[in-house]
Amino acid sequence: MLKKYNIAVIGATGAVGQVLLDLIEARNFPYNSLYLCASTRSVGKKLVVNETEYLVEEIKEELFNNVDFVFISANNEISKNIGLLASKKNCIVIDDSSVFRMNPDVPLVVPEVNAHALKEHKGIISIPNCSTTPLAMILKPLHSINPIKRVIVDTYQSVSGTGAAAIKELNLQSSEILDNLNPTISEYPHQIAFNLIPHIDNFHENGYTNEEMKMINETRKILEIPDLPISATCVRVPVKIAHCESVNIELSEPIELETVNNIFSNNKGIKILDNPLKNLYPTPIEVEGKDDVLIGRIRKDLSNKNGISLWLASDNLRKGAALNAIQIAEEIISNNYF
Structure with a gap:
């Protein structure tokens, strides 16, 4: 019987997190329990994966007592704090930030290129920058x-490489400029629409x-x-x-x-x-x-x-981020790199 794993997704409501959940469903990732976490403003939101509704919850230390894989797609501070915490709880952390990438003790992996590096992981694996x-x-x-x-x-x-807010700003600026209005500039130092x-x-x-x-x-x-x-x-x-x-x-x-x-x-x-x-x-x-x-x-x-x-x-949201993370987990499972 195929073993199933308990997984947590940190940043589940973000652009990459949403694609990750779609891929978990599409690739039939073998999970038993699924925990979806995000920032305080997203707590309580409902997300559906494999026809099951999940409530987005806060990140709590005790969550990692019963988790096998932790996928993190958040800011550097969250990645560092949660990544270290989860790895100490014997979770396998697959992180999307730049925090751990150049750490010599952390494999930086693209499965089609250097899957062999996973053999040496010590609980945290980084995925590369999307470019x-x-x-x-x-x-x-x-x-x-x-x-x-x-x-x-x-x-x-x-702009999705920056995040959901940058996508909204591109849409807003495009609309403003076409309406002969001054564009709202927030995410970047300059106007990004038509630029x-x-x-x-x-x-x-x-x-x-x-x-x-x-x-x-x-x-x-x-x-x-x-x-x-x-x-x-x-x-x-x-x-x-x-x-x-x-x-x-x-x-x-x-x-x-x-x-x-x-x-x-x-x-x-x-x-x-x-x-x-x-x-x-x-x-x-x-x-x-x-x-x-x-x-x-x-x-x-x-x-x-x-x-x-x-x-x-x-x-950049799939192979540049979410897909690469899922493939790493699949590689660990298939080769028993626990």
Whole structure:
């Protein structure tokens, strides 16, 4: 008989939490008891999972006495406090924040890339930043065949990466501007509707943002290449869901496009959508609600004989967050990494 687990979802009413609950249902995750927690303002709300109604409750220490998996999608402070507390109660914590990612004792995992890292977990597992995950997924199979020398990536990230409030602000600003009103600006330093903002998170002294440094450092950790040269520029765009990336990769040796296509075609979680002459390439609308990372515009770099360029799109709420978390739990269960 299939064993079932007690699970808690912290941040159940948020954008990622909602997708996580949908995936628990859609993937038939083997749970027995389900505890849904959120901020004080959401306590008492009713959510339905598998035709059963659950009340959103407060986060209490005693909750973790009877829980196997804790999925956290909240702010850094909650992740740190609850993650440490739950792990001490022998729960397996799968955390969506940046708090634990670069901790050498915490695996940073994309199951299609480095599931082996789960063997060494000590109760807390981090999932990468939503823009790091698809990048790592395309780099790993290429590096296995033809070692990567350098990566340049530019991201075009949707407002849902900030949260539900940013989606509301995009809708509000769009309506205000179309009505010739001054836009309400709260979530970002500038108007996001009909605009682009090359600024995600705080700036470092080196001129890079925290988001860009996350991509650099997390990719190195996941791929286990601590000195991999990477440069990133992260841009917020007026799109509700899905992140896109323009990626330039310098390899050790020249590579044929047929080889590149074969590599990607044989890797789980990646789907090629690449026929520009027929206007086929990944877009946010195309990838929204899908589990796979879509890649297209695959071409040789005309400025570097060892280089290739491509374009990718990924649903940041699914593979960039909730799906990756569920897959980690599934991997732990199937391999008995308890």
